[in-house]
Amino acid sequence: MLELNPILVKDLRSRMRGARAYILLTIYLLILAGVTLLLYAAISGDVGNDLNAGRRIGQTLFFTIATVALIEVCLITPVLTSGSIAGEKERQTYDLLVASLLTPWQIVWGKLVSALAFASLLIVAIVPMMSLSFLFGGVGLTEVLIAIAGLFVTAVLYATIGLFWSAMLQSSLGATGFAIGTVIVLLLGIPFVIVIASLILGSSALSNLLDSVWFIYLSRFVAALHPFIALGTTASHLSSGGNPFFEIVRTGTANVIVPSPWVLFTILALIFSAVLLAASVRLVQPAPSGADRRKRP
Amino acid sequence: MASIVETCDLTHRYGSNLALDHLNLTIPEGAIFGFIGPNGAGKTTTMRILTTLLLPTSGEARVAGVSVTREPRVVRRLVGFMPDFFGVYDNMKSWEYLDFFGRSYGIPAQQRRRLIGELLDLVDLGHKRDEPVMSLSRGMKQRLSLARAMMHDPRLLILDEPASGLDPRARIELRELLRELRAMGKTIMISSHILSELAEMCTHIGIIERGKLLAAGEVQEILRTMRPHRIIEIRVVSGAARAEELLRTHPDVLELRREGARASTEAEAEPLDDETGPHTLLVDFAGDEHALGDLLALLIAGGVRISHFAEQSSDLEDIFLHVTKGIV
Numbered sequence A: 001m002l003e004l005n006p007i008l009v010k011d012l013r014s015r016m017r018g019a020r021a022y023i024l025l026t027i028y029l030l031i032l033a034g035v036t037l038l039l040y041a042a043i044s045g046d047v048g049n050d051l052n053a054g055r056r057i058g059q060t061l062f063f064t065i066a067t068v069a070l071i072e073v074c075l076i077t078p079v080l081t082s083g084s085i086a087g088e089k090e091r092q093t094y095d096l097l098v099a100s101l102l103t104p105w106q107i108v109w110g111k112l113v114s115a116l117a118f119a120s121l122l123i124v125a126i127v128p129m130m131s132l133s134f135l136f137g138g139v140g141l142t143e144v145l146i147a148i149a150g151l152f153v154t155a156v157l158y159a160t161i162g163l164f165w166s167a168m169l170q171s172s173l174g175a176t177g178f179a180i181g182t183v184i185v186l187l188l189g190i191p192f193v194i195v196i197a198s199l200i201l202g203s204s205a206l207s208n209l210l211d212s213v214w215f216i217y218l219s220r221f222v223a224a225l226h227p228f229i230a231l232g233t234t235a236s237h238l239s240s241g242g243n244p245f246f247e248i249v250r251t252g253t254a255n256v257i258v259p260s261p262w263v264l265f266t267i268l269a270l271i272f273s274a275v276l277l278a279a280s281v282r283l284v285q286p287a288p289s290g291a292d293r294r295k296r297p
Numbered sequence B: 001m002a003s004i005v006e007t008c009d010l011t012h013r014y015g016s017n018l019a020l021d022h023l024n025l026t027i028p029e030g031a032i033f034g035f036i037g038p039n040g041a042g043k044t045t046t047m048r049i050l051t052t053l054l055l056p057t058s059g060e061a062r063v064a065g066v067s068v069t070r071e072p073r074v075v076r077r078l079v080g081f082m083p084d085f086f087g088v089y090d091n092m093k094s095w096e097y098l099d100f101f102g103r104s105y106g107i108p109a110q111q112r113r114r115l116i117g118e119l120l121d122l123v124d125l126g127h128k129r130d131e132p133v134m135s136l137s138r139g140m141k142q143r144l145s146l147a148r149a150m151m152h153d154p155r156l157l158i159l160d161e162p163a164s165g166l167d168p169r170a171r172i173e174l175r176e177l178l179r180e181l182r183a184m185g186k187t188i189m190i191s192s193h194i195l196s197e198l199a200e201m202c203t204h205i206g207i208i209e210r211g212k213l214l215a216a217g218e219v220q221e222i223l224r225t226m227r228p229h230r231i232i233e234i235r236v237v238s239g240a241a242r243a244e245e246l247l248r249t250h251p252d253v254l255e256l257r258r259e260g261a262r263a264s265t266e267a268e269a270e271p272l273d274d275e276t277g278p279h280t281l282l283v284d285f286a287g288d289e290h291a292l293g294d295l296l297a298l299l300i301a302g303g304v305r306i307s308h309f310a311e312q313s314s315d316l317e318d319i320f321l322h323v324t325k326g327i328v
């Protein structure tokens, strides 16, 4: 019989054994439900009673749920993994794992999958809420599926960021700090770069550059590093009736076909995750001499 | 006896700090090898290299002929390691703890179940099977840790200061346990500062200081060769004055003392009187076994009546203090 990854079994067991997992899940859903209800109360009076009112409510609900869920996934998943390997070091069990027949890959993979299993639970838990927006109309299955996929890919990327810091550092507190820091820098830094770049380009003589194919690809690329921008632009593109997988950008000279932002985001996120995963595996090896990572008790 | 551990010019540096300096160590299969040295001598460093947790800066270490740097996975299968700390998971029962490490060594489920029962019995923790690991006492954790190190049936057990923090009873139990393991055919490498204890349970010892091996070999051998010279205790019933005269002129006698006397100069003050009862003389003797026999014959031929003639037993403590200079 093929045995499951021991780390995965152990971590899932201990994660689901304590009350912590359920408390976290409850808080997560409460925040989501609370924000959604508040928003519903705020807009249901405004939209009036015309034919499109239901559609607008449905769309607003969907966006709100998706956005709040995305924020929560961005903040929770790196924390789920940042304590994983560093936690073994703190408990002084790390050496025992490394000295066993577990491969570094098994250790890293087990940690990642056990965190993602829990993150998936968080993501799946919002599906009933999202289907609420179905009732109002205005949101299609495509939107919901893309939102779920986007949340999942975000979870993978941010979980591997946490995992990397966890393999790198000695304390889970430090790893969590660095992981959250990295996430915040990415989430705030990318829009900042985009704003600055557009200010510079908008005001200068370079503005004819804006029409070049390279610039279009580059700007899409940068925007696709950011889950909120990528998924948000995809959603607005979809609501105006675009194709879910690609879009055609009209410039003065030609039509450029670019992949839909969420597709690009998915590809880039998975590549970065793979790189971070490989880096983590490399870190979970006996220390090369001179760079001993052991914590002296 | 084939050797199970062999290191060849094993050297390790932490930055500029030389922790191991061309260490050449051999442990024969089936031995209980005591690894002794003061704090910071390099014991843990050596053990971490042998368990593939640390890559040496230079030199070579082999376990059962397998290089720890080239084939670490093969070595991991051969070695069971018990570090000088005990890693625990909260939320885990004793049997789950063993089960997890059993899985980590790829032991099939059925065999694991059987092994867990056997090992818990071996370390006398059968009744703690379903207790959380966190709730065990220090000595129990230590024993559970030993059971963990045994899960994959290693040929070599490396135990880093297993006796530290244990009460005297737990130490005795540990010693018994190690004897049992040895009887099962395991080779055991054990580090400690507690020398008298190692002397009782080890077959071989190695003394390390500042990353250098100062002495190694069978315990008896070390006890014999490491003494610069021996102290012979002679109890003289009569003819003490004659005995002193003979001893003082003997070429192999480096020093002669009367028991109770402060220094040898004091002893020369006046000849010993047989009336004041049997006297005990302490002789610092440089000769070998034969010379010692000749000395006894000489005394008896000289008319000295002797009731006790024996080498003072020296213990590892003395040797340790003598060999290590306390420079670390």
Ligand SMILES: Nc1ncnc2c1ncn2[C@@H]1O[C@H](COP(=O)(O)OP(=O)(O)OP(=O)(O)O)[C@@H](O)[C@H]1O
Pocket (backbone or CB within 6 Å): A292, A293, A294, A295, A296, B014, B017, B018, B019, B037, B038, B039, B040, B041, B042, B043, B044, B045, B046
């Ligand atoms: N992680 C580390 N980083 C830097 N130096 C270290 C590290 N571990 C050990 N050393 C140094 O290496 C030397 C040997 O240490 P080691 O832990 O092997 O000694 P030890 O014989 O096990 O001592 P003890 O009896 O205190 O356990 C010491 O000088 C120590 O300061």
Ligand SMILES: [Mg+2]
Pocket (backbone or CB within 6 Å): B043, B044, B045, B084, B160
């Ligand atoms: Mg040590």
